[in-house]
Amino acid sequence: MATTSDHPGEQGAQDPVKLLAIRETALSVDEVFRAVGDDASGGTALFVGTVRNHDGGADVDALGYSCHPSAEAEMRRIAEKVVAEYPVRALAAVHRVGDLRVGDLAVVVAVSCPHRGEAFEACRKLIDDLKHEVPIWKHQKFSDGTEEWVGA
Numbered sequence: 001m002a003t004t005s006d007h008p009g010e011q012g013a014q015d016p017v018k019l020l021a022i023r024e025t026a027l028s029v030d031e032v033f034r035a036v037g038d039d040a041s042g043g044t045a046l047f048v049g050t051v052r053n054h055d056g057g058a059d060v061d062a063l064g065y066s067c068h069p070s071a072e073a074e075m076r077r078i079a080e081k082v083v084a085e086y087p088v089r090a091l092a093a094v095h096r097v098g099d100l101r102v103g104d105l106a107v108v109v110a111v112s113c114p115h116r117g118e119a120f121e122a123c124r125k126l127i128d129d130l131k132h133e134v135p136i137w138k139h140q141k142f143s144d145g146t147e148e149w150v151g152a
Contacts, residue, residue: 017079019092022071022136027094027105036090036112043116045123049107051100059143065097065106068135078129086122087113093126095136 019035029048036044053060079091093109100106109127113119138150 016083016088016090017076017092018090019094020072020075020079021094022067022075022097023094024096024098027096027108029105029108032092032094032108032110035092036110038089038112040114041089041112041119042114043119044110044112045116045119046108046110047123047127048105049127051102051104051106053102055140055148058146060102060140061143062099062101062141064099064139064141065095066137066139067095067097071095071134071136074134075130078126078133081129082111082122082126085125086111086118088118088122089113091122091126093130095130095134097136 019032029046033044033046036046051060051063075093075095079093082088083091088111090112091110093107095107096105107127107130109123109130111119111122111126113122135151140148140150142148
């Protein structure tokens, strides 16, 4: 019977971080999904964050995202941490900056791993850490004319 080490496809990918970006243009779920395609992966988990129409009991009309110049470097640091902690074959993350409307895609992340459980866990770790550690700020505009900044 073969062992895991006998199957190169079960070993770590050479460079599993396939796509990291902060963009002012619309995001594509298809682009992120294609970036993490891997024949040795049995599970791919994808998370899509969208602009919702409410927050904290107030109606949201629109919002804008801005970021610190170090944001992409922080994304890479987090991606590499996830790759070190999980058997990631491929990882991608893109975040939007600029003005967005309700329903627009704000962030798309995906992770491919040999098994589904690992993919779910790694994807959750990736989005949670990106949300908490990357210096990206959200400026929400509410229907009642008030505004609020939410920071990373």
